[in-house]
Amino acid sequence: MLRIPHHARWAIVVPLLLIAAALTACQTGVQSDAPFTTNDSTQAPYTADRQTSADATLINMTIANRASDLARADLRVRQGQTVRLAFDADEAGEIHLHGYDLTAAVAPGQPGVITLDAHTAGGFGINFHVFAPADAAATNGKPAASNDSHSHDHSSGHAAKPESIDAGAPIAVAIAAQVESKGTVDVAIDTEAWQWAPDQVDAPHVPGTGHAHIYVDGVKISRVFAPSYRLTGLTPGAHEIRVTLNSNNHHELLRDGLIVEARTLVTIPHYDITAAGSAPDDGHGHSSREIIAEVHLGNLEVYP
Ligand SMILES: [Cu+2]
Incomplete structure (x- = not known):
């Protein structure tokens, strides 16, 4: 080439x-x-x-x-x-x-x-x-969560990761990502046959209710308890955002044997990550990938 x-x-x-x-x-x-x-x-x-x-x-x-x-x-x-x-x-x-x-x-x-x-x-x-995948060695390669952060990451906690379980309801999820300035992405989460149950976290599974987990480039960022979530601190370049619907007790949910999830790719335009407030974008989205x-x-x- x-x-x-x-x-x-x-x-x-x-x-x-x-x-x-x-x-x-x-x-x-x-x-x-x-x-x-x-x-x-x-x-x-x-x-x-x-x-x-x-x-x-x-x-x-x-x-x-x-x-x-x-x-x-x-x-x-x-x-x-x-x-x-x-x-x-x-x-x-x-x-x-x-x-x-x-x-x-x-x-x-x-x-x-x-x-x-x-x-x-x-x-x-x-x-x-x-x-290229996110550079795990770079400290700025790990996006920060701006809300709903939990100090307890149950995917790497003391217990084994919960197995996936059948959702027990015809649930579905779709996401739409809106790239804002300086590494911020607003993620809208559209669900079907689903009730957000933030007050039931850690409770037993109730079909059709629960919360979501959000990942960037395969790394879990946070639990999500509402139909929108703001990611911040993403580095310039391409990132994959993934959202799963989870039971109250954090199992990934299956419908027809498939994990109920949605993924999308976003491209963060170049911005100066070391100097907030500087001109963020060269206007050419291809250049930084x-x-x-x-x-x-x-x-x-x-x-x-
Ligand atoms: Cu969870």
């Missing part, structure tokens, strides 16, 4: 892709590997797990071991269509559709989706960025 600035790189590569696409289009008549029809979107020359309708094309990609399960022909769409790319990954990271310059965060159990109006023909790289792997998953080929 060329080590030149992100935007400069695309100033070079996009024109090349457009030229390549033009050349490819000229050769469509003699290509034998992957038929492409321009007059009937329901004729389905595709082999992947996808559906095509008159106005939208849905493509589902599964990423395992940093590789895509889709063949080249599966990533062909017609110019002018609305395209919905859904990514299921076994590792947290970010999908980047080059050219259109669209991104989506993915994590295990949390698919990422990129929706685009394929107005421009060409071949557009789909890359998977994997970010340390990408430890960039995997090319394929090209979205938009045909005229």
Whole structure:
């Protein structure tokens, strides 16, 4: 991979892709590997797990071991269509559709989706960025909790970590993270079939009630007793936020055998962590992330 600035790189590569696409289009008549029809979107020359309708094309990609399960022909769409790319990954990271310059965060159990109006023909790289984990050695790498902090961390306490138990109710959780300035993130927690029970902490399990636990990059930060939580002190870069719903006695809860949890990736813009009050952001969210792997998953080929 060329080590030149992100935007400069695309100033070079996009024109090349457009030229390549033009050349490819000229050769469509003699290509034998992957038929492409321009007059009937329901004729389905595709082999992947996808559906095509008159106005939208849905493509589902599964990423395992940093590789895509889709063949080249599966990533062909017609110019002018609305395209919905859904990514299921076994590792947290970010999908980047080059050219259109669209991104989506993915994590295990949390698919990422990129929706685009394929107005421009060409071949557009789909890359998977994997970010460095939080630096456990750095003292500022550990985010601080600003509320609901408990001195007693029951995940590393005297007793063994409680086993997961069945929720006993059709509970569900979803989270939305709002990145504020200087390493602060507001996390909104949306629950179904669930009552927050802050006064019942440590009491026996009551189906459909309890509290939550919040983690950053796999490290437990705090118990949560309300549908919003403010994280502070996150370092610049990418972080995974995870929230589990827990019984009063701190078991992780299972629904249909799966832990009831929600995850999301956030990117903290650069700010000066040693001098509070200084200008926090260079305005370019990509600049501070340390990408430890960039995997090319394929090209979205938009045909005229
Ligand atoms: Cu707990």
